[in-house]
Amino acid sequence: MANGIDPSTSMAALFGARVRRLRTAAGLTQAELGARTHVVSTRITQIERASGAKPTLELARALDAVLGADNLLVELWPYVYREAFPDWSRAFIAHSERAVAMHEYAAHVVPGLLQTREYARAVLSVGLTLSGDEQLEERLAARMTRQERLSSTARPELWVVLDEAVLRRPVGGHDVMHAQLELLLSVAAGHNITVQVLPFDQGEHDAMGGSLTVLTLPDGSEVAYTEGAHYGQLIEDPAEVRRYTVTYDRLRANALPPLMSLDMIRSAMEGYNRGANVPSRSERRRVAQEQLQQSGGRQLRGGRRRIPGSRRPRP
CATH class of the missing domain: 3.30.870 (Endonuclease; Chain A)
Incomplete structure (x- = not known):
């Protein structure tokens, strides 16, 4: 039982114990592991002590890669993640x-x-x-x-x-x-x-x-x-x-x-x-508005609309 943390109490504690064991075997300090996984050393401390926020999947992958855990930490991660559920x-x-x-x-x-x-x-x-x-x-x-x-x-x-x-x-x-x-x-x-x-x-x-x-x-x-x-x-x-x-x-x-x-x-x-x-509803609305504006513009430029088939009276 490392640092008084019992790995059997939660999946987060088990995850932290595995990280600590792998880190020690790799001869890395918490600060060195944090630097290689792009987190501060206190984040590694939190993970190993099962305190603070749960590790993210991205961090679990980074720890797995740096520590050569052969997907052990990634496979444990879903169980750690579920502990936040009701x-x-x-x-x-x-x-x-x-x-x-x-x-x-x-x-x-x-x-x-x-x-x-x-x-x-x-x-x-x-x-x-x-x-x-x-x-x-x-x-x-x-x-x-x-x-x-x-x-x-x-x-x-x-x-x-x-x-x-x-x-x-x-x-x-x-x-x-x-x-x-x-x-x-x-x-x-x-x-x-x-x-x-x-x-x-x-x-x-x-x-x-x-x-x-x-x-x-x-x-x-x-x-x-x-x-x-x-x-x-x-x-x-x-x-x-x-x-x-x-x-x-x-x-x-x-x-x-x-x-x-x-x-x-x-x-x-x-x-x-x-x-x-088929165009989306917003796309259809946009096209309809553009056509309406164009139609209105033609009507203003052309003056009174002409009825198809009609002729203007001769002077």
Whole structure:
């Protein structure tokens, strides 16, 4: 236990202990390591003591490179980053990493596990708590890291019901949406991922307030998670979870069958492809204003407008 810091107390403490051990093995002082990673020496002290602000992803990469850690620190970083999340959020992420089955209803955006990088960037960039580009990149890196589980040997069964609004809202623009829907079609062809679409014409339903996820854990137990724009709730009481499971089953039953859902996704994707060259609303407004001004100018210069087909009376 270095400097009285117990690495088992938090991921930040474990990260700091690894940095200290690697720095000592490299024969560097804190000031020397700070100079090589372009931070002040007190920042290195804070990291090693697990005090102050959490290390950024950029700094974790720099420390990894300077100390020759072979991506050890970069791989630890997402766990350090999550410690800043609320307790219920961290608990949900922990359950997600162990789940053998994930059933999700997405009301507004494509679920994080199935987002392309550019779609995820567009979604994360509108968060009210976002403090700048650096935090955006950190959140983006954490989301992309979580996606790796879907390609691992221990990947869960994933069943996603998308509200039709997810397909119609052009998050990130037409090109980003086209690529995102193309990815959905690709992953839905796999054996462990099923995608359905809940069309608008199904009307109201029990989960209209936000998104819903039901996780099945290795021991067969289940937890549920509901999420809105600025809140989340983890439900672990079996009786309450059962209510949400029934809600999800109803959503899945009312959604289009998988093959018909893929047809709707494909149709939406083709629509974004056709609309890629359509001017934006602001561009259309600008062009309309210019045409109006030009038309007004011609009318002022030409005097009274002439009615087509009419002739001026002869003197």
